[in-house]
Amino acid sequence: MPPRRSYDQYCSAARALDLVGDRWTLLIVRELLAGPRRYTDLHADLPGVSTDVLASRLKDMERDGLATRRRLPPPGAASVYELTERGRQLLPVLQALGEWGQAELGERRPTDAVRAHWFALPLLRSLEGEGLVEVGLEEGDFHLRVGAGDGPVYGDGPAPGTADARLVMDAGTCAAVARGESTLRQAVRAGLVTVTGDGTLAKELREA
Structure with missing residues (x-):
């Protein structure tokens, strides 16, 4: 592979941007x-990225130790990409x-794509503790692993x-939380979020 482009600056921020500063990487x-995730799934959930650019960024991420590619055993028999420990450290x-x-963020524009799971990271910022949380939106369901030490979040x-x-x-309501106009707890108190479940997280949210 060709050598990585660099800012050639002795600065940790510049070094970080050498790895993740290209469009689409983050x-x-x-x-x-x-x-x-399979390549086809990544392409479907990154509307606007070309196949060439996506393939190039994934190769860069493999080279730089941020992601790896492996082959699933039968009957899956498909290649998937996943973050390394170094890549997972980009969560914060x-x-x-x-x-x-x-x-x-503002209001959603007519040209803006949206996927339900894009709200996952904003909601994670509103939750404390540890546990598995399921979220139901009109656009679909997704789940969060609050306080996950490693693996998928x-x-x-x-x-x-x-x-x-x-x-x-x-x-x-979810967009208001993502925009910082409301916390999740405030939305629960206002009756805009229905909370069910017997876990500690559910009880804390209902008592917020």
């Missing part, structure tokens, strides 16, 4: 925080970037197994 990380970076970008679809809490809300 959004690929966002998708891979859900766990192993994405969280901080998302929090900083709240002021830029969220995933598409219902929670695997019994969730500690299930949250049901409309997209407007």
